[in-house]
Amino acid sequence: MKRLMEMFLRRLGSLLATLVVMSFVIFLLVEIMPGDVAQMILGQSATEEAVAALREARGLNDPLLERYGRWISGVVVGDLGDSIYMQGVSINSILWRKVGHSIILAMTAFIIFVPLSIFFGVLAGVKEKKPTDSIISFFGLATMALPEFVSGVILITVFAVQLKWFPIVSVIPIGESIWQNLNIVVLPALSITLVMFGYISRMQRSSMISVMNSDYIRAATLKGMPRRYVIFRHALKNAMLPTITIIGMNMGWLFGGLVVVETLFGFPGMGSLLMTAIKTRDVPLIEACVLLITVIYSVSTMITDIMYSYLNPRIRYQGGQK
Amino acid sequence: MKYFFYQLKKSPLAMVGIAIIVFWLIAAFAGPSMISFTHTEMDSMNQMVAPGEYGHVLGTDSLGRDILSRIVYGSRSILTVALLTSIFSTVVGILLGFSAGYFGGRLDTAFLRGMDILMAIPPLVLSMVILGILGDSSIASLTIIVSIAFVPATARVSRGVLLTEKSQEYVSAARIRGENHLYIMFVEILPNTMGPIIVEATARFAYSIMMVASLGFLGVGLQPPTPDWGMMVIENKPIIAQAPWAVLFPALAIASLVIAISIFSDFVSKVLIHER
Numbered sequence: 001m002k003r004l005m006e007m008f009l010r011r012l013g014s015l016l017a018t019l020v021v022m023s024f025v026i027f028l029l030v031e032i033m034p035g036d037v038a039q040m041i042l043g044q045s046a047t048e049e050a051v052a053a054l055r056e057a058r059g060l061n062d063p064l065l066e067r068y069g070r071w072i073s074g075v076v077v078g079d080l081g082d083s084i085y086m087q088g089v090s091i092n093s094i095l096w097r098k099v100g101h102s103i104i105l106a107m108t109a110f111i112i113f114v115p116l117s118i119f120f121g122v123l124a125g126v127k128e129k130k131p132t133d134s135i136i137s138f139f140g141l142a143t144m145a146l147p148e149f150v151s152g153v154i155l156i157t158v159f160a161v162q163l164k165w166f167p168i169v170s171v172i173p174i175g176e177s178i179w180q181n182l183n184i185v186v187l188p189a190l191s192i193t194l195v196m197f198g199y200i201s202r203m204q205r206s207s208m209i210s211v212m213n214s215d216y217i218r219a220a221t222l223k224g225m226p227r228r229y230v231i232f233r234h235a236l237k238n239a240m241l242p243t244i245t246i247i248g249m250n251m252g253w254l255f256g257g258l259v260v261v262e263t264l265f266g267f268p269g270m271g272s273l274l275m276t277a278i279k280t281r282d283v284p285l286i287e288a289c290v291l292l293i294t295v296i297y298s299v300s301t302m303i304t305d306i307m308y309s310y311l312n313p314r315i316r317y318q319g320g321q322k
Numbered sequence: 323m324k325y326f327f328y329q330l331k332k333s334p335l336a337m338v339g340i341a342i343i344v345f346w347l348i349a350a351f352a353g354p355s356m357i358s359f360t361h362t363e364m365d366s367m368n369q370m371v372a373p374g375e376y377g378h379v380l381g382t383d384s385l386g387r388d389i390l391s392r393i394v395y396g397s398r399s400i401l402t403v404a405l406l407t408s409i410f411s412t413v414v415g416i417l418l419g420f421s422a423g424y425f426g427g428r429l430d431t432a433f434l435r436g437m438d439i440l441m442a443i444p445p446l447v448l449s450m451v452i453l454g455i456l457g458d459s460s461i462a463s464l465t466i467i468v469s470i471a472f473v474p475a476t477a478r479v480s481r482g483v484l485l486t487e488k489s490q491e492y493v494s495a496a497r498i499r500g501e502n503h504l505y506i507m508f509v510e511i512l513p514n515t516m517g518p519i520i521v522e523a524t525a526r527f528a529y530s531i532m533m534v535a536s537l538g539f540l541g542v543g544l545q546p547p548t549p550d551w552g553m554m555v556i557e558n559k560p561i562i563a564q565a566p567w568a569v570l571f572p573a574l575a576i577a578s579l580v581i582a583i584s585i586f587s588d589f590v591s592k593v594l595i596h597e598r
Contacts, residue, residue: 014438018438018439018442022439022442022443141581142577145577145583145584146577147552149573150574153562153569156562157570256447256536259446260536264559274451278455279454281455286455290451293447
C-alpha cells in the first residue's frame with residue numbers, strides 16, 4: 001500500500017509537469033493563429049485606431065510570457081476567460097453544461113461497450129477457431145476499422161431513417177434538459193460502442209486464449225471443476241488485466257471520437273463546442289476546451305496505470321519494477 | 323517473399339483485402355478517365371438522383387454532382403495523404419526512436435518526456451486543432467500535421483524493437499570492429515527490425531486513412547473543390563432522409579478501404595511473426 005501511495009504521488013507529479021508544459025504549448029499553438037483577435041471582435045469595418053485601442057485594452061501587445069501568465073493564473077482559480085465569438089459571455093457559463101452532456105454520452109457508451117466487448121471477447125477466446133470466434137473476430141475487426149462517423153451514418157440510416165426509432169439529429173429543445181431527451185444519446189453512444197467493441201473484444205480474446213492455455217487452468221479443469229467456474233473464477237481474473245490497459249489507452253480515442261460523433265449528430269457536447277470554437281476562431285474557448293480534454297485524458301491514463309498496478313500483484317509488491 | 327505468397331494462397335480473407343486495395347489503387351490512377359462526369363460538374367436538372375438513373379451510377383447529391391466521380395477523385399487525395407503520412411511518420415519514428423534507444427541516458431529520458439507530452443492530447447484532437455487554426459489545409463500541411471500526431475506511437479515502437487536488438491552479439495561485434503554509430507544503427511540493426519516496423523507501418527496506413535477521413539469529415543481536411551470522402555459524408559448528412567446514397571456510398575468507400583488495409587496488416591503481421 002505504501003508503495004502504491006508513493007507511485008501515486010510520483011505519477012501525480014509528472015502529470016502536473018505534463019499539464020504545465022501542455023498548457024504552454026496549447027497557448028503557443030493558438031497564438032500562432034493567423035488573424036487579429038481585436039480585428040475579429042470589432043469586425044472588418046472597424047477603424048485602425050479602434051483596433052489598436054482594443055488591443056491595448058485587452059493587453060494583446062504585452063509580451064507573450066506575461067499574457068500566458070495572466071491566462072494560466074486565471075485558469076488555476078477557475079476563470080477561463082470570456083468567449084470572443086459570443087461577445088463577452090464567460091466560458092464557464094457555456095462550457096460546463098456541454099461537458100456534462102459529453103460525460104453523459106461517454107458514460108452511456110462506456111456502460112454499453114465495456115461489458116459487451118468483454119463478454120464477447122471471452123466467448124470468442126473460449127471458442128477459439130470455432131465459427132463463433134470467427135464471426136465475433138471479423139465483426140470486431142470490421143467495426144474497429146470504421147471511423148465513428150461511418151458506423152454512425154449506417155446507424156442513422158437504419159434506426160433513424162428506416163425504422164424511425166431515434167431522431168436523426170441530437171438536439172435538445174430550448175428550455176429542456178438532457179434528462180428529458182435521453183433518446184438523443186442512444187445512437188451517438190452506439191457509434192462509439194461499435195468502434196470500442198473491436199479494440200476491447202480483440203484484446204480480451206487474445207488474453208483469454210493465452211490464459212486458457214496456461215497450466216493453472218489445465219489443473220483446475222483436471223481437478224474436475226465445472227467449466228463455467230474455471231472460466232469466470234479462474235481465467236477471467238487474469239485475462240482482464242490487459243483489457244483494462246487497453247480500455248484506458250483507448251480513452252484518448254474515445255475523446256477524439258466524441259468530437260466526431262457529436263459533430264455527426266449535432267450533439268450539444270464539448271466536442272461540437274470545440275469544433276464551433278475552431279470554426280469561429282474563438283481563441284479562449286479553443287484553449288479552454290483543449291486544456292480540459294488534455295486534463296481528462298491525462299487523468300484517465302494515470303488512473304488506468306494505477307488500477308493496473310493495483311490489480312496486478314506482481315507489480316504491486318515490487319513497486320512498479322518489472 | 324515465396325513464403326508470403328504461400329501463406330496468401332491459404333488465406334482467402336487476405337486475398338479479398340488485397341483485391342480491394344488493388345481496386346482502389348486502380349480507381350485512383352485510371353478511374354477519372356473512365357467516368358463520363360467530372361467531380362465538380364453540377365447537373366442542376368438532376369439533383370438527388372437515385373443510383374442508376376440518368377447515367378449517374380451511384381446517384382447525385384443535392385447540387386447534382388455525380389457521387390461516383392466524386393468518390394473516385396476523392397480516392398486519389400486520401401490515398402496520397404495516407405500513404406505519405408504512414409511513410410513519413412514511420413521514417414521520423416525510426417530516426418527519433420532509434421537515436422533515443424541507441425544512445426540512451428539523458429537523450430532517452432528527454433525523448434520519453436517529450437513523447438509523453440505529445441501523447442497528452444488525443445491525436446485527432448491535436449491535428450484537428452492545428453489544422454483548424456492554420457486553416458486552408460493542403461496535401462502537404464495535412465501530411466505533416468497528421469504525421470506529427472502519429473510520431474509518438476511510431477517512435478515508441480521503433481525504440482522498443484531497437485532495445486531488444488541492441489544487446490545482441492552482432493551489435494557488439496560491429497562496435498568492436500569500430501563501425502560508427504550511424505552504420506550500426508541503420509546498416510546492422512535496422513534490417514533486423516524491419517519485421518515489426520513494417521507491421522507497424524501497415525497498421526499506421528489504416529489509421530491514417532481513418533484520421534484523414536475523420537479530419538475531412540470535421541471540415542478541416544482538404545478544402546473544396548477537392549472532393550474528400552469524409553467531407554462528402556457531412557455535406558450530405560442533412561439530406562440523409564431523402565438521398566441516403568449520397569451519404570452511404572462515401573461512407574462505404576472509407577469502410578471498404580480501411581477494413582481491407584486492416585485485414586492486410588493483420589495478415590502481414592501473421593506472416594512476419596511466423597517467419598521468425
